Amino acid sequence: MLSLSQLREQYLKNEPMRDRNETYTAISKSIKTLNDPFTRLLEPSRYSALKRGNQGSVIGVGLEVGFGEGTDSQLVVSYLGCQEVALLS
Numbered sequence: 001m002l003s004l005s006q007l008r009e010q011y012l013k014n015e016p017m018r019d020r021n022e023t024y025t026a027i028s029k030s031i032k033t034l035n036d037p038f039t040r041l042l043e044p045s046r047y048s049a050l051k052r053g054n055q056g057s058v059i060g061v062g063l064e065v066g067f068g069e070g071t072d073s074q075l076v077v078s079y080l081g082c083q084e085v086a087l088l089s
Helices: 003-014 018-033 045-053
Strands: 056-060 062-069 074-081 083-087
Touching: 003 018
Parallel strands: none
Antiparallel strands: 056 083, 062 074
């Protein structure tokens, strides 16, 4: 297994990075060597789309719901009032 500095050196020396696309390709290749399904490169356009898709707000009635004692029936445990929560704004 390569150390981080060895991996960086390998890609700086061996991968062509003459333009943005070649640089993204080199970064993607280096990330793939981590074998981590949760680590990936988000190029600026995809990152912008992700941010746009995650912006907004949620409005709810503010109920806490639970189960009745000794039964599977759901019931309102408490009322918290109408609330608005901002998401990644």
